[in-house]
Amino acid sequence: MTAKDCGHDEDNRKKLYRRLFAAALGFTAAVLFTILLVWLILRPAKPHFILQDATVYAFNLTATNLLTASFQITLSSRNPNGRIGIYYDKIDVYAAYRSQQITIPTLLPPSYQGHKDTTVWSPFLGGGAAVPVAPYLAASLKEDGSSAGTVMVNVRVDGRIRWKVGSFVSGKYRLNVNCPAYINFGEKKNAAAVGAAIKRQLIMDCNVDV
Numbered sequence: 001m002t003a004k005d006c007g008h009d010e011d012n013r014k015k016l017y018r019r020l021f022a023a024a025l026g027f028t029a030a031v032l033f034t035i036l037l038v039w040l041i042l043r044p045a046k047p048h049f050i051l052q053d054a055t056v057y058a059f060n061l062t063a064t065n066l067l068t069a070s071f072q073i074t075l076s077s078r079n080p081n082g083r084i085g086i087y088y089d090k091i092d093v094y095a096a097y098r099s100q101q102i103t104i105p106t107l108l109p110p111s112y113q114g115h116k117d118t119t120v121w122s123p124f125l126g127g128g129a130a131v132p133v134a135p136y137l138a139a140s141l142k143e144d145g146s147s148a149g150t151v152m153v154n155v156r157v158d159g160r161i162r163w164k165v166g167s168f169v170s171g172k173y174r175l176n177v178n179c180p181a182y183i184n185f186g187e188k189k190n191a192a193a194v195g196a197a198i199k200r201q202l203i204m205d206c207n208v209d210v
Helices: 003-042 135-148
Strands: 048-061 066-078 085-097 106-108 111-113 118-121 124-126 150-165 173-184 191-194 197-205 207-209
Touching: 048 135, 048 150, 048 173, 066 085, 066 150, 085 124, 085 135, 111 118, 135 150, 173 197
Parallel strands: none
Antiparallel strands: 048 066, 048 197, 066 118, 066 124, 085 106, 085 111, 085 150, 150 173, 173 207, 191 197
């Protein structure tokens, strides 16, 4: 074989590699474009969260600015999508007061939510050791409790979700939910005794960010 033939074979191999690479690149682009097109047509809507009620077992502030908070809440989530399912991979729920976390996170079990389905959770928040709060927060708690008799506690949800369209499952998206709960410790309206605790009907819409 002459040097000219060897060079010709080398050129053919390079052309073949370029064609294979171009075909693979085109196929990948077509698949990604199809996924993007389906995604834009379906337009996944965020899940709708509602804080239904809260049972207050303890909410006590000591003179040394230690807060003991213990709740059980009922939290529901509805998938408004008719063609998209939602995987809840890791969901933490905790209570906060004026942006400070006052209970340790409670981990909810992973779950899948089908089209138009509703999921209900009833986790316990807190119940452990007292949490130190900043002096200005302690003063705010005392003022809210003594003057208005109402304390706004935010139930927060932090997690990761994935969307499912047919057999396609998306990557993970950050889920942030904020549910304001106005708890009145004096007024008995919309409240029921649960042993030594007080259960209050709330039905509060939550702000959802994905």
